[in-house]
Amino acid sequence: MIRVVLPAHLRNLARVGGELKVEVTGPATQASVLDALEAGYPMLRGTIRDQVTHKRRAFIRFYACEQDLSNEPPDSPLPEAVASGTEPFLVIGAIAGG
């Protein structure tokens, strides 16, 4: 079971309170976690990555285990601590403004 933390706007859109838990079949990767997330919460499709190209939206970042995984290949294995559910996979809305 993978733990996923969403930014507040996406928690509101998905109507969830805190962390989400998603079940991944096969290796835990960015792509497989997002596939599972979007399967369970279809309203999130297109809000984190493009629905056609699956490219990460520009102002979204992926963090886990104090690492920025945003530019890792989507099929790279996530850290073992994320795969085992010890640490969450963080979906971050970039801080912007002035």
Next chain:
Amino acid sequence: MSGVRVLVGTHKGAFVMTSDAKRKQWDISGPHFTGWDVYHVKGSPADPNRLYAAQNTGWFGQVIQRSDDGGKSWNPVGNKFAYEGATGTHLWYDGTPRPWEFKRVWHLEPSLTDPDLVYAGVEDAALFRSTDGGQNWEELPALRQHETGPSWAPGAGGMCLHTILLDKKHPDRMFIAISSAGVFKTEDGGKSWRPANKGLHSEGIPDPNAEVGHCVHRIAMHPARPDTLFMQKHWDVMRSDDAGDSWREVSDNLPSDFGFPIDVHPHEPNTIYVVPIKSDSEHVPPDGKLRVYRSRTGGNDWEALTNGLPQSDCYVNVLRDAMAVDTLESPGIYFGTTGGQVYGSADAGDSWAPIVRDLPAVYSVEVQTLR
């Protein structure tokens, strides 16, 4: 008992405002979708409980929301807006070709007869349609693939398809407007399109009388007289009496013929409303006076409507989708400002009062007449 429901899209969410036919006391709900840009909210003419809303942010992209109970509750529906076939290019600000890229939905236009059929005008300019209540969207690609498409260029707000006019008398006829390509017309339900900009004159483009390239801000039509169209162009208020085949200017005595919205009185097809704005470089009301102008002659003879509107130190703008009219016997006219005020008139514009004063910047105002 009759009443009205005003649907407001703002920089930070949507608001639903209801009143009885007197339109004096208002119940306001919202913000819905707090923190998101809501470019447009509109109800189905065929089912007043069916509403559609377009919400987006730069972070999370486009979401479409649907209500089946008049705005009490909402559910996200489909948001996959994928261009059909080869994407092609249009002109960018620097004159270079740039591939079409979906950015956001500007305008939602529900069918006049089917609550599940709704059109979406998007940026980069294209027309989409859903036949299942917003769950799935398909492009009507002939518009974007028009032979003039590679020459279309964005206006300052982006290359948006912002106006969709449907015509109950001619179900296969549709007019759309794009900034800054102009008006296009279909007579076959969107299978083919042709420009409808003859008579427009725009000094800011290389050929002022070009077939396409005009920054049309808004067009409006009275349902009883669908061959007559009114236009607020970037500069100039225009009129067509041959279903868009030709246009003539009717700005005449307006203090400025720059502006964004234009609308038509529900019972008098020759009575129209605009909100003059000083200029394209300033975007404020002339002389700090917020004035709606009404013409009872279909243009060329305009009167200022000021009763209840601020007549000093007012420097808000009124955007293209931010004016609407109800269809009660004494018709209501509504508009919203970038300063967050929504004004209403229950007497066709003779007098005005704020419904609400302190919303986020208003992008759109629509009204449903409830009977």
